[in-house]
Amino acid sequence: MEFFDRSPGGIWRRRLAGIACPIAAAALLASCNPGPGGGKPDSWLISPDDKGEYWASYGRTYNEDHFSSADQIDTSNVARLGLEWAYDIDVPLRADSQPLFADGKVYIATGLSVVQAIEAKTGRTIWRYDPGVAKVAGKKLYPSWGIRGLALWKDKVIFGTQDGRLMALDARDGKELWSTQTLGPDVDQSGEATITGAPRVFDGKVLIGFGGAERGSVRGAISCYDAETGKRLWRFYTVPGDPAKGFENAAMKMAAQSWSGEWWKFGPGGTVWNAITYDPEFRRIYVGTGNGGPWNWKIRNPKGGDALFLNSIIALDADTGEYVWHYQENPNEAWDYNAAMDITLAELEIDGKPRKVLMQAPKNGFLYVIDRATGKLVSAEKLGKVTWAEGVDLKSGRPIEKPGIRYENGPVVLWPGTFGIHNWQPMSFSPRTGLLYIPAIRQADAYSSEGVDTANWKPTENAWNTGMGDVSAVKQELASAEFSSSLLAWDPVRKKAAWQIPTPGIVNGGTMATGGGLVFQGLIDGTFNAFDAASGARLWSFDAGVSVLGAPITYVLDGVQYVTVLAGPPSGAAAGSLTSQAKFGWRYEHPRRLLTFRLDGKARLPETAPPGPATPIADPPGAARASADQAAQGAALYGNRCGACHGVGAVASGGAPDLRASGIPLDPDTFANVVQGGLLLSRGMPGFPDLDGKELEALRLYIRGQATGGGKASQGQGAGP
Ligand code: CA
Numbered sequence: 001m002e003f004f005d006r007s008p009g010g011i012w013r014r015r016l017a018g019i020a021c022p023i024a025a026a027a028l029l030a031s032c033n034p035g036p037g038g039g040k041p042d043s044w045l046i047s048p049d050d051k052g053e054y055w056a057s058y059g060r061t062y063n064e065d066h067f068s069s070a071d072q073i074d075t076s077n078v079a080r081l082g083l084e085w086a087y088d089i090d091v092p093l094r095a096d097s098q099p100l101f102a103d104g105k106v107y108i109a110t111g112l113s114v115v116q117a118i119e120a121k122t123g124r125t126i127w128r129y130d131p132g133v134a135k136v137a138g139k140k141l142y143p144s145w146g147i148r149g150l151a152l153w154k155d156k157v158i159f160g161t162q163d164g165r166l167m168a169l170d171a172r173d174g175k176e177l178w179s180t181q182t183l184g185p186d187v188d189q190s191g192e193a194t195i196t197g198a199p200r201v202f203d204g205k206v207l208i209g210f211g212g213a214e215r216g217s218v219r220g221a222i223s224c225y226d227a228e229t230g231k232r233l234w235r236f237y238t239v240p241g242d243p244a245k246g247f248e249n250a251a252m253k254m255a256a257q258s259w260s261g262e263w264w265k266f267g268p269g270g271t272v273w274n275a276i277t278y279d280p281e282f283r284r285i286y287v288g289t290g291n292g293g294p295w296n297w298k299i300r301n302p303k304g305g306d307a308l309f310l311n312s313i314i315a316l317d318a319d320t321g322e323y324v325w326h327y328q329e330n331p332n333e334a335w336d337y338n339a340a341m342d343i344t345l346a347e348l349e350i351d352g353k354p355r356k357v358l359m360q361a362p363k364n365g366f367l368y369v370i371d372r373a374t375g376k377l378v379s380a381e382k383l384g385k386v387t388w389a390e391g392v393d394l395k396s397g398r399p400i401e402k403p404g405i406r407y408e409n410g411p412v413v414l415w416p417g418t419f420g421i422h423n424w425q426p427m428s429f430s431p432r433t434g435l436l437y438i439p440a441i442r443q444a445d446a447y448s449s450e451g452v453d454t455a456n457w458k459p460t461e462n463a464w465n466t467g468m469g470d471v472s473a474v475k476q477e478l479a480s481a482e483f484s485s486s487l488l489a490w491d492p493v494r495k496k497a498a499w500q501i502p503t504p505g506i507v508n509g510g511t512m513a514t515g516g517g518l519v520f521q522g523l524i525d526g527t528f529n530a531f532d533a534a535s536g537a538r539l540w541s542f543d544a545g546v547s548v549l550g551a552p553i554t555y556v557l558d559g560v561q562y563v564t565v566l567a568g569p570p571s572g573a574a575a576g577s578l579t580s581q582a583k584f585g586w587r588y589e590h591p592r593r594l595l596t597f598r599l600d601g602k603a604r605l606p607e608t609a610p611p612g613p614a615t616p617i618a619d620p621p622g623a624a625r626a627s628a629d630q631a632a633q634g635a636a637l638y639g640n641r642c643g644a645c646h647g648v649g650a651v652a653s654g655g656a657p658d659l660r661a662s663g664i665p666l667d668p669d670t671f672a673n674v675v676q677g678g679l680l681l682s683r684g685m686p687g688f689p690d691l692d693g694k695e696l697e698a699l700r701l702y703i704r705g706q707a708t709g710g711g712k713a714s715q716g717q718g719a720g721p
Helices: 026-031 041-045 133-141 250-256 472-479 572-577 579-584 628-641 668-675 693-707
Strands: 002-005 013-016 081-088 100-102 105-110 114-119 125-129 151-153 156-160 165-170 176-181 200-202 205-208 221-226 232-237 276-279 284-288 312-317 323-328 344-350 353-360 366-371 377-382 389-392 399-401 412-414 428-430 435-442 445-447 484-491 496-503 511-514 518-522 527-532 538-543 553-557 560-567 593-599
Touching: 081 538, 100 151, 100 553, 105 560, 105 593, 114 156, 151 200, 200 276, 205 276, 276 344, 377 389, 412 472, 428 511, 435 496, 435 511, 435 518, 445 472, 484 518, 511 553, 518 560, 572 579, 628 693, 668 693
Parallel strands: none
Antiparallel strands: 002 013, 081 593, 100 105, 105 114, 114 125, 151 156, 156 165, 165 176, 200 205, 205 221, 221 232, 276 284, 284 312, 312 323, 344 353, 353 366, 366 377, 389 399, 412 445, 428 435, 435 484, 484 496, 511 518, 518 527, 527 538, 553 560, 560 593
16 A cells, blocks of 8 residues: 655655555566665655656656656547646746646746745645845846756755756745755856756755856866755766866866867866756766857867767766766767757667667757666667768767768758757657657758857857857858757667657657656647657647647646646747747747646636737837947847847747837837846846947847848847757
8 A cells, every 4th residue: 555654854755555566677676665664765756667646856757758657547538638727827937847746736946946836736826935046146147048847855845046056945835945056166167057957866865967058168067965955965077177287087087188279268068957867776877968168169179089078978876976987979069969868768678688778869860779787879860850970880889970060161051950859858758658759859050160260269258159150151051941840759679760740830848658658748839739659649639828848747646647737938049049939929928827637627728818929119200220330230249148038130939028029129228227237137137237338229229120120030040058
């Protein structure tokens, strides 16, 4: 029998009594030994094969497979799925993170890390905690992308903030228990690194990384903290620092051999901003590292070399944080490719033998299957249009690169682009079907070093620092590229698609697979959907009144299976850079909402404004117009400072207000108060005190020019996540 432990300090800890060990696999019995004291709480919370009652960690279990055994809602009855309650969230900015569920409560973190506990049966708010990120963050507020997930451990809710704090709240009342600043000059020379990802917790230890590789000079690292106190236990850097200061460990000494020039002055990236997987079987942690900072390799690694451990999966000892093995997906990464997408654990039968593997679909377009014991590559197959490589040599594990991809012969257009074939939106894996369900993207980008003085390049403060050059020679090629997306069911054993269905737009929500034979996914068109996991047939769809871009969860409470997902206008890099997403008509003003469904749910959504384009404000009579010089200066400033949130060409697609429809740029004084003075800081709009009066006016007139038809948006190149 099973029960919930409601003793002090264990209010949502699930325990088992007697012989009802739900874990079938003999290999896992070791972690299912109730014994005195009920065993380790994480074993109960995050065991791989139960009834799907809880969803207490980002990937639900340590497998990070976003799969639940819950099967009350299945292919035969999903048509009866209905809204049980909806909660409209009054927190600005992003609402595409993943909720968690334990002990009757749904926990969400949205916007600038505002955390709420909500009664799962009713949608009633139990408590709410705002860490005041806008006040603390300063220039880190830009870009105001907010949080993507949180963690639970015993009686604590643990999460990161954009300003770099790792915090723990009491799950019962939302009171702050501890707060630790995780960033410092060792990883963040220019003070521009940010936390957006979900922490992971095991054995009373919290793992967290950070992002920001194309911002200032950021050196990637993963850090481990005591869940009780917030005290740091260890930190593993993913790229070597200044050799003159000595290397922290043998791994850094080895990695430094693969770099040239003065790489440490640029950071140089490799951040752990998303993928962290704990493997209890091998007592290891796998982390996925991001791109180089800046993207242009000629600046940070002028003589070439592999630039370890950029764009790599690194296995670390879970107890000590020491290096065990690594696999680098893109040697000397140069395109904002990231190995930072979720890392899923599974046991697959390959060539007739069971293999303990990890799987990753990173940005670069391949699906990697890697042996967890050795770090050896098992397979690497293209998931779609991939033009930078012929394939991957399984013997050496190295990609077979096509000529010219390092923009050594001039600008080049490559597939995938900076959004990747798969981004941070989670994929799921069903052990029942053996399929991965990937929210797949088809997008290209242009890369160039033209006109960049790579020997003397320096990052600009409070701006994007990709080090990319002039791409006008391939502008037409990029403009004619057709971007799209799909839900891709991929068989990692047969190394081919089982099915694939087109999805709207370019970036959609993460997926969840269930024991009921279903795959759930929210889409940018404002629908939340259930697909047949075996065939891809759409069996159910719900109109959410706004795009649904969060990853869903499911759980069983008092015998009833619920499905919960966050919805809200597009945010983050996808909203800023992919202007074609604007065609869906979601505006910043559209609601952010938490939706919960069950069979025969009968609730109705609140009234929602229909989608439609923003209405630009006309100029008053006699309004000033930009000179040619001002227009050029304004466009450059806008592209570097504003576009990531407000959209390329001032055409917003939901991540921030559409400035063409804003009254603020009509008045120079108001504009200065907001843009230079930070008047709207509390709403997530950072101040840019370094802009002078001339620059402000050029920026203002550029925005007004876009409002009055002076400019057009292109799908353009933005700074990917
Ligand atoms: Ca990046």
